[in-house]
Amino acid sequence: MxxxxxxxxxxxxxxxxxxxxxxxxxxxxxxxxxxxxxxxxxxxxxxxxxxxxxxxxxxxxxxxxxxxxxxxSGEHLLGRINRWFTTNPKITSHDTxxxxxxxxxxxxxxxxxxxxxxxxxxxxxxxxxxxxxxxxxxxxxxxxxxxxxxxxxxxxxxxxxxxxxxxxxxxxxxxxxxxxxIPEQDLVQRTRTYRNSNFVTKIILTQNIAAITNSKLPATAEVFVRPPATPAGRSTEYKCVAIRGIQWRIEEVIKLVYEPECESESRSECSQIEDKICVREICKGFQKGYWKTLPAAKSTDQSADCEDSSVEIALEIEFPESQVFIPEVDISCYEASFSRTDSSESSASFQPSHLSTTQQRIILTTEHRLRLDISTTEDTFDTCDHSLVDRKPLRIANNASFPLQIVDKAEGNMAELLSQGSPPRYEEVPISPPKYHDE
CATH class of the missing domain: 2.60.40.640 (Immunoglobulin-like)
Incomplete structure (x- = not known):
């Protein structure tokens, strides 16, 4: 039979x-x-x-x-130390x-x-x-x-x-x-300070998470600049620093880390043996405008020498609706340890495509960041009619970098769902109910 x-x-x-x-x-x-x-x-x-x-x-x-x-192809790579890049972008069939x-x-x-x-x-x-x-x-x-x-x-x-x-x-x-x-707050704020800069000394970037759409990333940059080194030469004139434009670009940063198997539960105690970084520019734009700071203090006013003026600029970050952003993955997503599948797995279900080829843990993280290049001028105006008297050439503050949250927002009110937490995994379920004592 x-x-x-x-x-x-x-x-x-x-x-x-x-x-x-x-x-x-x-x-x-x-x-x-x-x-x-x-x-x-x-x-x-x-x-x-x-x-x-x-x-x-x-x-x-x-x-x-x-x-x-x-x-x-069509991307911007920054050739910095520890950044993985190549001069030959061709991908052959022998890649493993x-x-x-x-x-x-x-x-x-x-x-x-x-x-x-x-x-x-x-x-x-x-x-x-x-x-x-x-x-x-x-x-x-x-x-x-x-x-x-x-x-x-x-x-x-x-x-x-x-x-x-x-x-x-x-x-x-x-x-x-x-x-x-599930956003807990509408606004996320990040600050960068540039103590040794002669022009821009601080930038506060405020990102409106709640207002993100399929084609816009609302954000505001408050830019602090140093006042002119010297006041205007005539009493009928005054100087100020002005921002003439902002070049912005969004970069996608992919990091690949190999870690050997480690007994410690703390990642800081486990060595990382290789680190590759790939930076790709995915969209960019230039925002032209004129944002004037407060007039520089006169030479007789010594109390204002160290005060930096600031202007607030609503950034117009737009991209095609067809633009696809990869999900952001933080290294904390790998904190939990799970059993690794290998060739010793007895189950016939684990075909070669489901078997590990290395004992090292592979950690892949992704993030996005916003880079700003700010163009400034030092302008001199007439105190009576505020007409332009003199303008010094443009000076550019390069590569102000900020982490950028590009998230897939949950729809509806999920606060109640989060308060319930996640159901326990099987190893977290007690074997038997606790014993109760009669009073």
Whole structure:
């Protein structure tokens, strides 16, 4: 008598959403899906039923590091120390990847009698079809799915089963994980101080997170400048510093770090053996205008010598709606340690594409930053009619850099959802309830 044959498939959502806020609160519902088991009996076999010894569901994170070059077509690369770049942007078919796969969560379902599960279909080609639902609680601090020039982060749900006839079945499906920010405050402010600068001494950048749209990033720059070194030569004139324009550009920064396996729970105690950085300019613009500071103090006013004037500029940062920004991934998303899949994995479900090729942990982070080049002049005006008398050539303060939050905002009011927290993972569930004492 020939054995029955089986097949395994997965039904899972194409994407799964994770919610977080700036305070560190996170929430992620379990991944819900179903394993479809198809059992087909041979025409000559008896109606002997096939049960399962086990059904295992795993969530796998696959972080790959590519040796492909950082693309340079239409991009701006800054050749600074420790920055990875190349003069040959061609990517050949011989490029290789290094893979580190981690088991984020693993659930073993107990299916003692398959015939007790609901039969959802039958066909001559596939036989009887049974649907076994499952839920996988996952940590809410996982990095988003992303694809970059230095590597990728991908997630898979893998199912494996063994029948009572000794048949190993497996299936896997890719799932996209997306992080959504729930803003706790509308404005985010960052300050840069330039103590040794002769022109711009401080910039306060205020980003309006709540007003971000598909084509605009609202932000305001308050620029502090030093007053002219000397006052106007005539009593009928005064000097001031003016800003004539701002060149802005948004850069995408991708970092790739290799870490050997480390016993310590603190990342600071684990050595990093390689660091690659790829910087790519994704959009830029020039904002022309005229923003005049307060008149410089007269030579007799010694108390105002050290005071810097400031102007507030509403930045017009616009980009095409078709512009795609990669998700931002912080190194804190890798704090938790998970078991690594390797060739010693006994389950037949872990095909070569789900096995690690290195014992080093691969960490891939992404961020965005805003760079500003500010053009200034020193102008002299008549005190009566404020007409321009003299203008010194433009001076440019280069490369003022600020972290920029480009986030996928959550829709609706998720505050209540965050207050509930995430459901516990299986290893966090107590084995038995606590003992209560009678009073």
């Amino acid at each position: 020939e054995a029955n044959t089986g097949n395994l498939r997965l039904e899972i959502p194409r994407k799964h959403e994770i919610f977080f806020n700036e305070l560190g609160d996170t929430h992620s519902s379990p991944i819900s899906g179903s394993a479809l088991l198809m059992i087909q009996s041979n025409k000559n076999s008896h109606a002997e039923f096939v049960d399962l010894e086990y059904l295992k569901i795993s969530l796998i994170r696959d972080v790959t590091a590519s040796d492909q070059n950082c693309a340079t 990847t290094t893979r580190n796969c981690s088991i984020i969560e693993e659930v073993t379902l107990h299916v003692p009698h398959l015939y007790l599960e609901p039969q959802v279909g039958y066909s001559l080609q596939e036989g009887r079809t049974y649907k076994i639902p499952f839920h996988i609680p996952i940590p809410a601090d996982l990095p988003s799915t992303l694809t970059t020039s230095l590597g990728d982060i991908t997630y898979f749900v893998v199912a494996s089963a063994r029948t009572t006839r000794g048949e190993n079945l497996s299936a896997s499906e890719e799932i996209t994980l997306l992080q959504h920010l």
